[in-house]
Amino acid sequence: MSRTIVPAEFRPPRGLGNRHVQTLLPRLRPLVALERDTEILNLPDGDFVELAWVRPAPGRGNAPLFILFHGLEGSFDSPYARELLAAASSLGWRAVMMHFRGCGQAPNRLPRAYHSGDTADAYWLIGQLAKRYPRAIKVAAGVSLGGNMLLKLVAEQGGDGLDLAGAIAISAPLDLAASADALNRGFARVYQRHLLKSLRGKIAAKMAEASLPIGLTLQQLEQLDSFWAYDNQVTAPLHGFASASDYYRRASAGRLLGDIELPTLIVHAADDPFMPADLLARLPVPSDAVRVEIARQGGHVGFMESRHGHLSSWLTRRVARQLQDWMPMPHPLQVTTSRP
Structure with a gap:
């Protein structure tokens, strides 16, 4: 050590x-x-x-x-x-x-x-x-x-x-990619589900008020059930990343x-x-x-x-x-x- x-x-x-x-x-x-x-x-x-x-x-x-x-x-x-x-x-x-x-x-x-x-x-x-x-x-x-x-x-x-x-x-x-993987396994999916519900709710409210550069319908947004999917379809395009992988690599400390x-x-x-x-x-x-x-x-x-x-x-x-x-x-x- x-x-x-x-x-x-x-x-x-x-x-x-x-x-x-x-x-x-x-x-x-x-x-x-x-x-x-x-x-x-x-x-x-x-x-x-x-x-x-x-x-x-x-x-x-x-x-x-x-x-x-x-x-x-x-x-x-x-x-x-x-x-x-x-x-x-x-x-x-x-x-x-x-x-x-x-x-x-x-x-x-x-x-x-x-x-x-x-x-x-x-x-x-x-x-x-x-x-x-x-x-x-x-x-x-x-x-x-x-x-x-x-x-x-x-x-x-x-x-x-x-x-x-x-x-x-x-x-x-x-290591954000490793964390996204960990949260998609076993009981940790409970935390993932809770956090994604909150995140999707905020994005849905913004979509109802103004256009967002993400190219999703509300139904498609609701189907994003993992951080990999959400970050690929929402976080990355909203903040100038090419993909979830690009975001995880560049944002991990x-x-x-x-x-x-x-x-x-x-x-x-x-x-x-x-x-x-x-x-x-x-x-x-x-x-x-x-x-x-x-x-x-x-x-x-x-x-x-x-x-x-x-x-x-x-x-x-x-x-x-x-x-x-x-x-x-x-x-x-x-x-x-x-x-x-």
């Missing part, structure tokens, strides 16, 4: 180690109560993304900033989003999540959607936040699709191309792991049902800037543990610890002491 790839400390509760149980458990718990302010961030091409800012926010402008990118068809109401944003906020970070186009409370404007390699919107957001909070350290985290996107972005931009102190990728599908210069943590479960068990073995050795922690169990964005007799998110605890590690120490001149 590469020195950049190490075992994770996660251990599931007795009897709850099955990968599908771990994947589904977070959705069976009550959502963390969290207040937000919504901001519409306009993009250079005339479209927009919706930002969810955790409330209350720190009063000082140099408070550290935590930026979250969700997974496929995720939102502020995804269990992991609430958990991670709340944890960052409780540590004194200004916390914000970017909804990918069409994933917020309103459909996006343009005849397009979002995809796993779509780095331009995140790049624009981070640039805007750099201008707004120039003295704040910033850490970005991405979950599933958002994790793949974030790793691709930091690899493309190099060590100083982004105003980020670090990046965290969770359960990222680093795994091939870029050796190029990452920014301090980066990747958290992954070997039993993730969205990916093949040997995912990391298929990919280039990560650079020295990357630390990959692989848990033997944990499912897809699961990582539920027993803590003080209650089900708890090890994933949230691990991310919080990483944020604390990257939290800037106060400058000696900023520390004030009272005289005796």
